[in-house]
Amino acid sequence: xxxxxxxxxxxxxxxxxxxxxxxxxxxxxxxxxxxxxxxxxxxxxxxxxxxxxxxxxxxxxxxxxxxxxxxxxxxxxxxxxxxxxxxxxxxxxxxxxxxxxxxxxxxxxxxxxxxxxxxxxxxxxxxxxxxxxxxxxxxxxxxxxxxxxxxxxxxxxxxxxxxxxxxxxxxxxxxxxxxxxxxxxxxxxxxxxxxxxxxxxxxxxxxxxxxxxxxxxxxxxxxxxxxxxxxxxxxxxxxxxxxxxxxxxxxxxxxxxxxxxxxxxxxxxxxxxxxxxxxxxxxxxxxxxxxxxxxxxxxxxxxxxxxxxxxxxxxxxxxxxxxxxxxxxxxxxxxxxxxxxxxxxxxxxxxxxxxxxxxxxxxxxxxxxxxxxxxxxxxxxxxxxxxxxxxx
Amino acid sequence: xxxxxxxxxxxxxxxxxxxxxxxxxxxxxxxxxxxxxxxxxxxxxxxxxxxxxxxxxxxxxxxxxxxxxxxxxxxxxxxxxxxxxxxxxxxxxxxxxxxxxxxxxxxxxxxxxxxxxxxxxxxxxxxxxxxxxxxxxxxxxxxxxxxxxxxxxxxxxxxxxxxxxxxxxxxxxxxxxxxxxxxxxxxxxxxxxxxxxxxxxxxxxxxxxxxxxxxxxxxxxxxxxxxxxxxxxxxxxxxxxxxxxxxxxxxxxxxxxxxxxxxxxxxxxxxxxxxxxxxxxxxxxxxxxxxxxxxxxxxxxxxxxxxxxxxxxxxxxxxxxxxxxxxxxxxxxxxxxxxxxxxxxxxxxxxxxxxxxxxxxxxxxxxxxxxxxxxxxxxxxxxxxxxxxxxx
Numbered sequence: 073x074x075x076x077x078x079x080x081x082x083x084x085x086x087x088x089x090x091x092x093x094x095x096x097x098x099x100x101x102x103x104x105x106x107x108x109x110x111x112x113x114x115x116x117x118x119x120x121x122x123x124x125x126x127x128x129x130x131x132x133x134x135x136x137x138x139x140x141x142x143x144x145x146x147x148x149x150x151x152x153x154x155x156x157x158x159x160x161x162x163x164x165x166x167x168x169x170x171x172x173x174x175x176x177x178x179x180x181x182x183x184x185x186x187x188x189x190x191x192x193x194x195x196x197x198x199x200x201x202x203x204x205x206x207x208x209x210x211x212x213x214x215x216x217x218x219x220x221x222x223x224x225x226x227x228x229x230x231x232x233x234x235x236x237x238x239x240x241x242x243x244x245x246x247x248x249x250x251x252x253x254x255x256x257x258x259x260x261x262x263x264x265x266x267x268x269x270x271x272x273x274x275x276x277x278x279x280x281x282x283x284x285x286x287x288x289x290x291x292x293x294x295x296x297x298x299x300x301x302x303x304x305x306x307x308x309x310x311x312x313x314x315x316x317x318x319x320x321x322x323x324x325x326x327x328x329x330x331x332x333x334x335x336x337x338x339x340x341x342x343x344x345x346x347x348x349x350x351x352x353x354x355x356x357x358x359x360x361x362x363x364x365x366x367x368x369x370x371x372x373x374x375x376x377x378x379x380x381x382x383x384x385x386x387x388x389x390x391x392x393x394x395x396x397x398x399x400x401x402x403x404x405x406x407x408x409x410x411x412x413x414x415x416x417x418x419x420x421x422x423x424x425x426x427x428x429x430x431x432x433x434x435x436x437x438x439x440x441x442x443x444x445x446x447x448x449x450x451x452x453x454x455x456x457x458x459x460x461x462x463x464x
Numbered sequence: 465x466x467x468x469x470x471x472x473x474x475x476x477x478x479x480x481x482x483x484x485x486x487x488x489x490x491x492x493x494x495x496x497x498x499x500x501x502x503x504x505x506x507x508x509x510x511x512x513x514x515x516x517x518x519x520x521x522x523x524x525x526x527x528x529x530x531x532x533x534x535x536x537x538x539x540x541x542x543x544x545x546x547x548x549x550x551x552x553x554x555x556x557x558x559x560x561x562x563x564x565x566x567x568x569x570x571x572x573x574x575x576x577x578x579x580x581x582x583x584x585x586x587x588x589x590x591x592x593x594x595x596x597x598x599x600x601x602x603x604x605x606x607x608x609x610x611x612x613x614x615x616x617x618x619x620x621x622x623x624x625x626x627x628x629x630x631x632x633x634x635x636x637x638x639x640x641x642x643x644x645x646x647x648x649x650x651x652x653x654x655x656x657x658x659x660x661x662x663x664x665x666x667x668x669x670x671x672x673x674x675x676x677x678x679x680x681x682x683x684x685x686x687x688x689x690x691x692x693x694x695x696x697x698x699x700x701x702x703x704x705x706x707x708x709x710x711x712x713x714x715x716x717x718x719x720x721x722x723x724x725x726x727x728x729x730x731x732x733x734x735x736x737x738x739x740x741x742x743x744x745x746x747x748x749x750x751x752x753x754x755x756x757x758x759x760x761x762x763x764x765x766x767x768x769x770x771x772x773x774x775x776x777x778x779x780x781x782x783x784x785x786x787x788x789x790x791x792x793x794x795x796x797x798x799x800x801x802x803x804x805x806x807x808x809x810x811x812x813x814x815x816x817x818x819x820x821x822x823x824x825x826x827x828x829x830x831x832x833x834x835x836x837x838x839x840x841x842x843x844x845x846x847x848x849x850x851x852x853x854x855x856x
Contacts, residue, residue, distance in 0.1 A: 073706040075479025080472060086723065087467025281703035283690060284710050287683030295676040311673035314465040314723070318676050327719070331478065331706070 073331035080325040082218040095130030102163035105134040109167040117254040143225045144175040152179035170214020177222035177240045193233040207245040212317040213263030215324020217245035232347035249313035261411040262354030264300040267320035269357040274329030337446030344430035358413040363463035368449040431456035465723035472717040474610040487522030494555035497526040501559045509646040535617045536567040544571035562606020569614035585625040599637040604709040605655030607716020609637035624739035641705035653803040654746030656692040659712035661749040666721030729838030736822035750805040755855035760841040823848035
């Protein structure tokens, strides 16, 4: 186990009607809030009305900024920063999924930054101040409701970059599984692939003596995989949504990765797909993850045997390790298909024309010096290209 | 799954040399600290010197109060409160196990309470202010380094009472597994029994649809039980201590019990033993827990079959549920014996003379109205007496 520094201060209010407490809880914390959200869905499904009713009941003053899109854009972040400064906003309440929350975090740090907030992403600048962020989660996926991470797309530069700071961890997140009932199937499936990937990126490691976090990772994965097909089939199943929703939060609050060298190659490879083709992050991960596994597993075959047996339920006896791992990867592919997720780049509408460009961007080779990505196996741009080709 | 409110803001700094950062981390937070600890062990094993060196290097001003004993006493808490007021202490740094930390929490809330701090325990009063508490853990057991709980013994009244508030959660806890190397065998074993009990109290429930937290509980238990015999045999095994130490923190930071009705009958029954006979809390739990299981398992036999199979490794096929559960309980008893823990009340030096008195105190019957204890099965004083007798 490696040394670690665990800090997950976000208070999680979970369950039916939990959103009704938001006004009361925020009242002592804000004089003027920014209500930040996406498109019209929360207005159609009643969530907007329920949340604003709670804010009104507590007499909370707020301004609004909607319009967050998947792969949230820098331009809207700029707009939000200007609005916060102009109106004297002191807290941001994001209502939505990872996109709205990530956009809120960008605005929260941008409000105190003297310059273009994109600098912070591009130069990985340290920040010492950000507006407090609270969230009401409407799509379980990104885990942004408890993490200090934010990913923003610079649409002019066709770049999608992530940034993380403990100062960006939400102070409070409300998770009401009933809010997930109206999600379309593809959003459910993309969210599930994303939260599973958050565990995979931490789970696959060369660090040894990791009994506890191995077990935590495996439990979160098994729980999500057991319950996700249930909600895909019946999006109004409260109990199954509770497991998936809670699982998505635990997947990304940091705990399951403590003391382990982490990987994150799949996330970095996927960000290139999303930046250029604007594909859903989870769908991209579902395509790339099995291909990545095939490409890297021989570098730590014991770890992948453990995955196949403990997570995918492969019988680990009387077979050679390669066969066990391949059966595990195959079962993962079948699980993603059962979730109606694409299994190839072409299924995502991505042809072979820009694979090399993306591989070079993902590893920095496009911008001068190459920085190999990944933890379990270090991947240069040619490795990344090989994985993209495996996923075609 | 039940609605829940999860809040675990304690930052956990974990690993070799992590204590060397304490001065630097506390510097911005305190003008004058109280250094609170137990007997002489931290002076003999070098921990006191290492911690005070870090405080001195950062120029932190502090006063000291040692002398905390297991089952920490109200009288020392009173002394600490007076000291904090007199010296203008603004933060308490507890160096020790659960006793030092629980005592620090009592002082932290007592410093702002206008009256005897014992009132807060006895009347379960709500508090809105407490001094911040940081901890350096030297005995992994109580989980107090991340919880908002404190248990204090009123030696005059022979009463041991617990109290919990989110305001008592430490802001920072340092866990260096090397600090556990000099623990005597009985403290190692008592600590292990205590942390396992923190999971048991949350795990055994009648709440349904608890896939994720079932799995988290089972993983924490398996990890502790796999590694505890290793450290008992070789107290300088860093890797095994890392698993046990981290496991003890996760066991009690709240996460594994979220959304579940909890039990806590064993803890309440044990507090009576400790209050009268001053036995080690963990040893008392190791004696009472299997007896409690025997007495209650038929009320939710599926839960206990799951425990026997998933935690104790009992083969769940081709046998009747009673036999599976009894084998699971038997294996737990064998595990405690392997940890060289007592298995009966007489092994703790407790005879039958005051069992009824303790049963009536545990359930409130001694003070007028009876309040049955426990969650999975409600226990009146006659049930508690029966469990004490099973444990004789």
